Amino acid sequence: MSRSIAIDGPAGAGKSTIAKKVSAKLGYIYLDTGAMYRAVALKAIQSGIDTKNQQGLAGIMDKLDIAISHDNNLQKIFLEGADVSEAIRTAEVSAGASNVAAFPEVRLKMVELQRKIAAGADVVMDGRDIGSYVLPDADLKIFLTASVEERARRRFDELLQKGQQVTFEAVRQEMVQRDKNDSSRALAPLVKVPDAIEIDSTALEIDEVVEKIIYFYQNYANIKFEDIS
Numbered sequence: 001m002s003r004s005i006a007i008d009g010p011a012g013a014g015k016s017t018i019a020k021k022v023s024a025k026l027g028y029i030y031l032d033t034g035a036m037y038r039a040v041a042l043k044a045i046q047s048g049i050d051t052k053n054q055q056g057l058a059g060i061m062d063k064l065d066i067a068i069s070h071d072n073n074l075q076k077i078f079l080e081g082a083d084v085s086e087a088i089r090t091a092e093v094s095a096g097a098s099n100v101a102a103f104p105e106v107r108l109k110m111v112e113l114q115r116k117i118a119a120g121a122d123v124v125m126d127g128r129d130i131g132s133y134v135l136p137d138a139d140l141k142i143f144l145t146a147s148v149e150e151r152a153r154r155r156f157d158e159l160l161q162k163g164q165q166v167t168f169e170a171v172r173q174e175m176v177q178r179d180k181n182d183s184s185r186a187l188a189p190l191v192k193v194p195d196a197i198e199i200d201s202t203a204l205e206i207d208e209v210v211e212k213i214i215y216f217y218q219n220y221a222n223i224k225f226e227d228i229s
């Protein structure tokens with residue numbers, strides 16, 4: 001039986017940075033599920049399909065070729081064989097991913113792939129619906145939050161570092177809109193399930209959050225590890 005840790009929460013809460021570190025410490029695979037919805041959005045944009053067009057999206061899902069590789073704890077995502085790990089990180093794709101993620105035709109296919117990966121390996125999986133829907137029996141469920149201001153600041157810094165031309169206010173607005181979208185959709189919305197442990201990362205360093213999660217995993221998931229560095 002493989003092991004799993006689910007880390008859910010809104011955009012910019014630090015899920016991917018933290019999930020990556022937790023998985024490295026445990027020797028588990030890190031699965032960034034947001035990247036999958038981003039790849040679908042990128043495909044729609046490349047095909048000239050509006051990311052809010054459910055019928056249009058449904059039409060491309062059957063032939064959609066998304067693959068994921070894990071090398072040294074680094075996830076890469078491929079769309080039709082091309083590495084799109086960087087191309088999916090633009091603001092346009094962020095907004096598009098939130099749109100396409102509302103459609104059952106998209107979600108069911110992505111969830112199937114996520115469950116398949118989790119069945120075959122120990123994983124730390126981050127997203128919006130991992131503890132509530134994808135892996136309801138996860139060994140540990142974390143709900144990671146931070147204030148909107150802090151989340152927007154982190155995302156803004158990240159985009160600046162990548163040389164993208166954005167204003168803080170635009171990033172903040174986009175974040176508020178995405179929170180609303182992700183929390184209000186009918187299927188598998190962003191929600192804190194009762195058995196998830198909430199961690200507010202607003203005033204915490206990354207490593208403090210990582211330590212907390214490892215601590216919760218060791219103590220609350222009732223698993224003993226001999227060698228966690």
Ligand code: DC
Nearest residue numbers: 033034035037097098101127128129
């Ligand atoms: O985590 P992220 O910012 O890369 O995710 C991009 C979008 O994908 C997010 O706004 C909502 C959607 N998403 C989702 O609906 N379910 C997930 N498990 C992960 C992401």
